[in-house]
Amino acid sequence: MTNVERYLVPRTIEEASEGLRGGDVSIVAGGTDLMPQSQSGKIKFGAALMNIRRIEGMRGIVRSANGFRIGALTTITDLLDSPEIRSELPALWQASDHFASDQIRNAATIGGNLCNASPAGDTHAPLLVYAARVVLASKPNAAVQTRIVPLSDFLVGPGKTSRAAGELLTAVEIDAPPPSFVSKYFKFGTRPALDISTISIGLGGVREEGRLRNVHVAIGAVAPTVIRAPHAEAALEGKVLDKTTIQAAAAAADHDIRPISDVRASDWYRRELVRNMLERMLLDVCHG
Ligand SMILES: Cc1cc2nc3c(=O)[nH]c(=O)nc-3n(C[C@H](O)[C@H](O)[C@H](O)COP(=O)(O)OP(=O)(O)OC[C@H]3O[C@@H](n4cnc5c(N)ncnc54)[C@H](O)[C@@H]3O)c2cc1C
Numbered sequence: 559m560t561n562v563e564r565y566l567v568p569r570t571i572e573e574a575s576e577g578l579r580g581g582d583v584s585i586v587a588g589g590t591d592l593m594p595q596s597q598s599g600k601i602k603f604g605a606a607l608m609n610i611r612r613i614e615g616m617r618g619i620v621r622s623a624n625g626f627r628i629g630a631l632t633t634i635t636d637l638l639d640s641p642e643i644r645s646e647l648p649a650l651w652q653a654s655d656h657f658a659s660d661q662i663r664n665a666a667t668i669g670g671n672l673c674n675a676s677p678a679g680d681t682h683a684p685l686l687v688y689a690a691r692v693v694l695a696s697k698p699n700a701a702v703q704t705r706i707v708p709l710s711d712f713l714v715g716p717g718k719t720s721r722a723a724g725e726l727l728t729a730v731e732i733d734a735p736p737p738s739f740v741s742k743y744f745k746f747g748t749r750p751a752l753d754i755s756t757i758s759i760g761l762g763g764v765r766e767e768g769r770l771r772n773v774h775v776a777i778g779a780v781a782p783t784v785i786r787a788p789h790a791e792a793a794l795e796g797k798v799l800d801k802t803t804i805q806a807a808a809a810a811a812d813h814d815i816r817p818i819s820d821v822r823a824s825d826w827y828r829r830e831l832v833r834n835m836l837e838r839m840l841l842d843v844c845h846g
Pocket of ligand 1: 610
C-alpha cells in the first residue's frame with residue numbers, strides 16, 4: 559500500500575519547481591534506487607509522486623568553451639556513449655563503465671546517483687576529482703531561482719544532501735580540465751561492474767615535469783560520504799612522483815579514511831585496499 563494521492567509529470571523545470579512548493583513530494587527519475595527502497599520499506603513515498611523524466615532540457619551533455627554541463631537526467635549509458643566524456647573526463651567515463659548492468663545504466667541518472675547520496679555512489683569520486691558543482695532550482699516566489707553548490711558541500715551524510723525539499727537538481731557543471739590534467743577511477747567490488755563498491759578511488763592532477771599539481775584524491779565507501787583525501791593530496795602536491803612519494807601518499811590516505819566493517823569488507827581490509835590501489839594508480843600515472 560502506498561500513501562500517494564497525486565502523480566505529477568512536469569514538462570518544464572518551472573512546473574516541477576511549482577509542484578515541489580507544496581512539500582511532501584517524492585521525486586522519481588530512473589527509479590533504480592527509489593523503487594527498491596520503497597519496496598523494502600526503507601522509504602515511504604510522500605503524498606505526491608513526481609516523475610521528472612519528461613522535463614525538457616534536463617538530459618544530455620553540453621560541452622561549451624568553459625566546460626561541461628551535464629543534465630541531471632543524463633543516464634550512465636549517455637555518459638558511456640559520450641566521446642567528450644571518454645576523452646576529457648576519463649575518470650567519470652571509467653566510473654560509468656564499472657557501474658551496474660546495461661539495464662540499470664540505461665535507467666540510472668547522474669542526478670539520482672548524487673541525490674541518493676550513497677557513500678559508495680560511483681559518480682561521486684570522479685565528480686569530486688573534477689571539482690564539480692550541482693545546480694539546484696526552486697520557486698520560492700513568482701520566479702524560478704537557481705543556486706550552485708560545490709559537490710563537496712552537497713553530499714553531507716549517508717542518504718543526505720544539502721538539497722532543500724523544494725529544490726530540484728537540474729544539472730552538474732564541470733570546468734574543462736587543463737590539457738595536462740590526468741585522471742583515473744578505480745572501483746573494487748567482488749564483481750566490480752555489478753556490485754556496489756567495496757572501495758573506490760578517483761585521482762586527478764596536472765602532470766608537469768614528473769610532478770602532480772592541483773592534486774585531487776577522492777575515496778568512496780570509507781566514510782559517511784565519498785570524501786576528498788587531504789593528507790594523501792598534500793603528500794603528492796608538487797612532489798617528484800617517485801616511489802618514495804607514492805608510498806608516502808598511499809600511507810597518508812590512511813589518515814583520511816574512516817571505514818566501517820560490513821558485509822562487503824572489514825575496516826582493516828578496506829584500509830589495505832585503499833593503500834594498495836592508490837599506490838597502483840599512482841604508479842600507472844608515473845609510468846603513463
Ligand atoms: C541492481 C542495482 C545495481 C546498482 N549498481 C550501482 C553501481 O554499480 N554504482 C552505483 O553508484 N549505484 C548503483 N546502483 C544504484 C542506482 O542505480 C544509482 O544510484 C542511480 O544512479 C540512481 O539514479 P536514478 O535515476 O535511478 O534515481 P532514482 O531512484 O529515481 O532516485 C534516487 C533518489 O534521488 C532523488 N532524485 C532523483 N533525481 C533527482 C533530481 N533531479 N532532483 C532531486 N532529487 C532527485 C529521488 O527522489 C531519490 O531519493 C544500483 C542499483 C541497483 C538496483
